Amino acid sequence: xxxxxxxxxxxxxxxxxxxxQMGARPAGMGGAFVAIADDANALYWNPAGLIxxxxxxxxxxxxxxxxIKTLSTDYIAYAQPLGLRYGFGVSFLRNAAKLEEGxxxxxxxxxxxTYTLTLASAVNSKVSLGTTIxxxxxxTKIESGAGFGFDFGILYKYSDRISFxxxxxxxxxxxxxxxxxxxxxxxTAIKWGKNLLLALDVNGKEGINNQEETTYLLHLxxxxxxxxxxxxxxxxxxxxxxxxxxxxxxxxxxxxYAYYKSNADLDYSHRLSLSLHYNE
Numbered sequence: 001x002x003x004x005x006x007x008x009x010x011x012x013x014x015x016x017x018x019x020x021q022m023g024a025r026p027a028g029m030g031g032a033f034v035a036i037a038d039d040a041n042a043l044y045w046n047p048a049g050l051i052x053x054x055x056x057x058x059x060x061x062x063x064x065x066x067x068i069k070t071l072s073t074d075y076i077a078y079a080q081p082l083g084l085r086y087g088f089g090v091s092f093l094r095n096a097a098k099l100e101e102g103x104x105x106x107x108x109x110x111x112x113x114t115y116t117l118t119l120a121s122a123v124n125s126k127v128s129l130g131t132t133i134x135x136x137x138x139x140t141k142i143e144s145g146a147g148f149g150f151d152f153g154i155l156y157k158y159s160d161r162i163s164f165x166x167x168x169x170x171x172x173x174x175x176x177x178x179x180x181x182x183x184x185x186x187x188t189a190i191k192w193g194k195n196l197l198l199a200l201d202v203n204g205k206e207g208i209n210n211q212e213e214t215t216y217l218l219h220l221x222x223x224x225x226x227x228x229x230x231x232x233x234x235x236x237x238x239x240x241x242x243x244x245x246x247x248x249x250x251x252x253x254x255x256x257y258a259y260y261k262s263n264a265d266l267d268y269s270h271r272l273s274l275s276l277h278y279n280e
Contacts, residue, residue: 073095095111
């Protein structure tokens, strides 16, 4: 039996393959993003949202989970439109942990990697679908393992101001014959005026931390834009874990920062994303 290394390091980090809230922008909004998914972060949050991108985008993210310096999360994604009805993207996610063992404090490294390939298609002017195929890999000092899985997303644009999203993560996913817990997320987003975006997500996780039943969590988020170059974000979940974020745009460069808390017993985390987008 393979032991998921970051589960061993920190039990609340067990959703490394399930729901890590990639991207500084979504993290700053409290993890309410499934019905927005209008940038390269859609690769993680809702692949159906890729058809909203009208430009090529490359984004990177670095994070220190829970403020623990021996843990790190790194993410790279590339998204590209294929005409008006299709979208394509690839991404790489690495969760890493360094442990000190024994009296001599020898350092050992544990990593969990996720490689993804995503395709999205517009069914009509209101509905789009997206599918992600991914390879999951774990490497520890003791043993390693790998497997495959896929995600599926739906985006429904009720109007220019209201949208609904659904995301199913880790469908039929396994690592070395061990099933990866399923995650699903539903949400809605509302554009209030020209510069205010409000979002609500509910996500459910199966079998997290040895719980047989599905656990649910509510996320709320808001993004306020000031002109074309600055954005402020705030969010929370039903456990009253707050998050804050900032966004800056300079020509084709976008920098996002998030300061958020996803666990009441652990410290805040910092996330920084840098994106580049350009027209084909």
